[in-house]
Amino acid sequence: MPKPLTDQEKRKQISVRGLAGVENVSDLKTNFNRHLHFTLVKDRNVATKRDYYFALANTVRDHLVGRWIRTQQHYYEKDPKRVYYLSLEFYMGRTLQNTMVNLALENACDEATYQLGLDMEELQDIEEDAGLGNGGSGQENPHLISPSPPPVLSACFLDSMASLGLAAYGYGIRYEFGIFNQKIVNGWQVEEADDWLRYGNPWEKARPEYMRPVHFYGRVEHTPDGVKWVDTQVVLALPYDTPVPGYRNNVVNTMRLWSAKAPCDFNLKDFNVGGYIQAVLDRNLAENISRVLYPNDNFFEGKELRLKQEYFVVAATLQDIVRRFKSSKFGSTEVVRVDLSTLPDKVSGHPAERHPPSPDMGEGTVLVPLLKQKCCTKNRSPLPLTISFYMHLCVLPLSQAWDIVTRTCAYTNHTVLPEALERWPIDLFQNLLPRHLEIIFEINRRHLERIANLYPGDHDRLRRMSLVEEGDQKKINMAHLCIVGSHAVNGVARIHSDIIKATLFKDFYEVDPHKFQNKTNGITPRRWLVMCNPGLAEVIAERIGEDYIRDLDQLKNLLEFVDDDSLIRDIAKVKQENKLKFSAYLEEHYKVKINPNSMFDVQVKRIHEYKRQLLNCLHIITLYNRIKKEPNKNWTPRTIMIGGKAAPGYHTAKLIIRLITAVGDIVNHDEVVGDRLKVIFLENYKVTLAEKIIPASDLSEQISTAGTEASGTGNMKFMLNGALTIGTMDGANVEMAEEAGEENLFIFGMRVDDVDAMDKSGYDAMEYYNRIPELKLAMDQIAGGYFSPDQHDLFKDIVNMLLHHDRFKVFADYEAYIKCQDKVSALYKNPKEWTKMVIHNIAGCGKFSSDRTISQYAREIWGMEPSLERIPAPDDPRQ
Missing domain, CATH: 3.40.50.2000 (Glycogen Phosphorylase B;)
Incomplete structure (x- = not known):
């Protein structure tokens, strides 16, 4: 059986036509060695992998500099209207691979590093995420x-x-x-400092x-x-x-x-009275402003x-x-x-x-x-x-x-x-x-x-x-x-x-x-498809060409192939390869072996009550109880993965994480359940991990209470990468259902009007608790210490909140959510129909490109017009 292609080999298949002035492999190798020698002051005898990463980053950066200067010169000469985008957070992730994709340098860099005896993926993994933001990814x-x-x-x-x-x-x-x-x-959850600059930043x-x-x-x-x-x-x-x-x-x-x-003279007047040391130490008070996010x-x-x-x-x-x-x-x-x-x-x-x-x-x-x-x-x-x-x-x-x-x-x-x-x-x-x-x-x-x-x-x-x-x-x-x-x-x-x-x-x-x-939000298809899921990007390009990367609306042309057995087969194959790769990653980093043929059911985002990870957790417990009750039934195997960070001072969110890990401990070690259900909490969720898990996901959980999620962008990333959405009519889910067809998403639960009506009439969690046996059993297990045998009252605050102070009405959507999950399990047993629904979702993603979002901002708010004009490349990209 042929060995699966690596991500780099898949991206090589995507054409790089249209970019002038790309240096050949020989020049890249020469520049790599030049940076290793002159910038890092190392030779191959003493250089570390980190040195090699920095040498490669500086080599790629050379190709940016000339274009960077030329762009700013162009703006100075033409004096266009400028937009200034201020944000306290930019969650940029890694830069090296994204830069190579945007400059069409990946092929040449892959070959150059190979000839140098280096592994590109190993070098990319050395780069620290620029985690300058909160957020799912x-x-x-x-x-x-x-x-x-x-x-x-x-x-x-x-x-x-x-x-x-x-x-x-x-x-x-x-x-x-x-x-x-x-x-x-x-x-x-335990927090550790993210010292992302400790080795320097070549960008x-x-x-x-x-x-x-x-x-x-x-x-x-x-x-x-x-x-x-x-x-x-x-x-x-x-x-x-x-x-x-x-x-x-x-x-x-x-x-x-x-x-x-701090300015040089910051409090140094104290020096005259013997306070020099304290004056210098006090500079930290000023510089603390940019110390921590x-x-x-x-x-x-x-x-x-x-x-x-x-x-x-x-x-x-x-x-x-x-x-x-x-x-x-x-x-x-x-x-x-x-x-x-x-x-x-x-x-x-x-x-x-x-x-x-x-x-x-x-x-x-x-x-x-x-x-x-x-x-x-x-x-x-x-x-x-x-x-x-x-x-x-x-x-x-x-x-x-x-x-x-x-x-x-x-x-x-x-x-x-x-x-x-x-x-x-x-x-x-x-x-x-x-x-x-x-x-x-x-x-x-x-x-x-x-x-x-x-x-x-x-x-x-x-x-x-x-x-x-x-x-x-x-x-x-x-x-x-x-x-x-x-x-x-x-x-x-x-x-x-x-x-x-x-x-x-x-x-x-x-x-x-x-x-x-x-202005409905959007995501960039460069990072969130071409870079993180090159296999799928190539399958799409084979059918409709490559222009969709700049014009995501062209994805609708995939609908012509929705019944094409070869496309169905190719998309399913890419998904399975991504799942195998992520399964290997989990086994290496989490020391857990999962069934790659199981449904990958994923909820990754900030841990917050309104995101309703607790509703997901109640489904896990219900599914667990059903399998225990009928172990011989033909259950659809699931690996349920939840990830995200809780604000350090947010007690309830941190307790939600503890509940998820506690449920996982019981479920994962139950021999009756086996590999039909696994629960994994994805530690330290960030952009780089998102780039791995999103392409491998089958089901995307977007289950916030209707009317609480402004938009969401994780939902769009999952949709673009071939995961089906189970969700409420909240945020951008509404427009996703319109674009792909509501029949191609798993929509459940209250709508905004229903939530408003319930707010007026009053929400009684105990009514649901007393009426729904499976819900009552799950809550009694949580309250009674079934999942925390060493501390029976560990989750009393969660139980009390859900029963008496739940602003986000988890119980009100429980029944509809469980029934909808049953539909998900049934459809997953029919791979062809599942994949056809996936194709409908991918084809409906055009609206959710950040290119569309920014074009609307530019024309309708900023008074600017996007330009398709290309700035001429410098004759020598190193200059």
């Missing part, structure tokens, strides 16, 4: 000085912006420690010449000469640039991440460090934006723009996550809140970001400055969960950013004045729409500030956009309905 959203989406989503968007030829820049924080590494110890370039000051604390002086923010503490923002290549169009955009540095997602935590991080990235970025705006070239004339009123014509700001106001840009300038914020991201709690500008060289009245803000900024909301929306205590704001708080108060006064004129006497509406929430502790509602400071507001799936108009931001929608839009 890593990509999320942008706008005009624009708020961006979730971390994973942010990474997809950057890829699409470059592939579409948009003049775009990603801005974020260069966290020294990214999202924590998760270890499972005795069934519990970044420090740019100290563009360092910017960011101010904190201090006080405000009102004098006859104007308002001054004085006695501030200054932190320097040092930028590190990373290239972001488009797909085979020679465009290389920039992601700029800021690192906090906040590991909370979908839960707002009002910590001073978090507000500092938000303000830090916005303040530094806005200064950089204005610097670039002022230095421009018109034809052959270099000029310095001083009229900031034209800023919206050249700048589109789209903030992602939460971002606050910004810093002083010069002496005697007026502070102006210029920009908006964005709320939440897919893998991050919906957090708005407020952006304020100090206008430099030109003193503008607040009304004119605010007009510039609203024309420049757009706001994307990424959550409807109230605990995830950002509300900053006024006392904290007053201490950290006193001048910005004054401006927010003035913006709020003018905003409420307008509302009062529109709705005379409606004091309750004024209270609901105020930017300042009253109560025991006054707070700034950042989502409200974002809406008021933006010309466009959007949700990230149609159902989500409808919900925010009908509930969350109903008052604002009634006042400014023209502002509200929908």
Whole structure:
């Protein structure tokens, strides 16, 4: 029997036509050895595998540099409108393989490393994930000085912006420690620091010449000469640039991440009184701003460090934006723009996550809140970001400055969960950013004045729409500030956009309905198909050509082959090869042997009550009990895999992980069950693991309570890679069902209207518990210690929550979920019909390309047009 092709060999089969100037294998080998010798100062006698990885990375980077410089020169010469995508998180994953795919270098690099006696996959595995975001796996959203989406989503968007030829820049924080590494110890999550920079990062370039000051604390002086923010503490923002290549169009955009540095004279006045050592140690207080990523997602935590991080990235970025705006070239004339009123014509700001106001840009300038914020991201709690500008060289009245803000900024909301929306205590704001708080108060006064004129006497509406929430502790509602400071507001799936108009931001929608839009999220097919699933990418290319990689709508042409036995056979074969490969990975890394012919039933995402991993767990227990009761029945074998990280302070989420591991311990060691059911918790889920598990999955669990998931992008990745979805009509599942046909997904449970009706009538979990025997048995087993024999009350908090305080109504969907899972098991026994349904799903994925999402943002919010023009490649890609 022939040996299966490796992923590299499969990708070699995909054509690389259309890319000029690719060096031959001999040149690649020469450059590899040159970097090993001159960059790493090693020879083959003493070099390690890590040295070889760095030599290869630098060799590939050589091919980026010329294109990177050429792209920036092109933007300078043409002076297009630019979009700035701000996000506190960019879950980029690994860079080497993605770069080789986008530059069509994989074939040559594979051959060069082979001739050098090296294994490409081993070298790729040495690269650390750039885990600069929370989230299931890593990509999320942008706008005009624009708020961006979730971390994973942010990474997809950057890829699409470059592939579409948009003049775009990603801005974020260069966290020294990214999202924590998760270890499972005795069934519990344990967090370890993610020291991803400990060996260096070959893809970044420090740019100290563009360092910017960011101010904190201090006080405000009102004098006859104007308002001054004085006695501030200054932190320097040092930028590190990373290239972001488009797909085979020679465009290389920039992601700029800021690192906090204390100025040289930071507190050194203490030296005069003998406090030199302490003064130097205190520098850490300033530099802690970029030390660590906040590991909370979908839960707002009002910590001073978090507000500092938000303000830090916005303040530094806005200064950089204005610097670039002022230095421009018109034809052959270099000029310095001083009229900031034209800023919206050249700048589109789209903030992602939460971002606050910004810093002083010069002496005697007026502070102006210029920009908006964005709320939440897919893998991050919906957090708005407020952006304020100090206008430099030109003193503008607040009304004119605010007009510039609203024309420049757009706001994307990424959550409807109230605990995830950002509300900053006024006392904290007053201490950290006193001048910005004054401006927010003035913006709020003018905003409420307008509302009062529109709705005379409606004091309750004024209270609901105020930017300042009253109560025991006054707070700034950042989502409200974002809406008021933006010309466009959007949700990230149609159902989500409808919900925010009908509930969350109903008052604002009634006042400014023209502002509200929908932009359904998407994923990049380059990373999430061509790179991670080359076998499937090639099978598709054989039938419909390769252009679908740039135009995912062409996948609908697969419907012509839905009854083609050869396509059905080829897709099933690719899936089985992926499952065999992942089974070997699990056996090596998890020391567990699974049945590769079983159904791979997968739920990977953040661990959160609204994601309802508990509903999945109840199905596992029910299936286990059924097999125990009828061991001789012809059961469909399943390997159920759940993965994701819980925020370190989220007790319930960590207890959910413990329950999953406890159930797995019992199920996996029960000889009666055997390999008909296995339960695995996937430790330390991240982008690199997602790239392995998603292509191998048969069933994708997207089972959140209807009306709680903004969109989801993991659901799209599974769909594109040939997994069928079991899910509620929530988030993007609704549109996935429309595109593929609802009959080609396993849809179950309450719809949004049903949930709303239940909220009004009241949800009684005990009614379901007493009425459904299988549910009662499962809950009694959890409560009685069946899965925790050494500590019977271990899961009492989960039991109490499900029975008495469950906001997400797990029991209400239990019956429908179990019946739907029975349909899944029945269909899986018919491989041909299962695969035909898979083909329908893949063919329906066109809408869910991030290229489509970004094109809509560009045309409908940013006022830009995507370009299919290719920038000429440098004559020598090493230059």
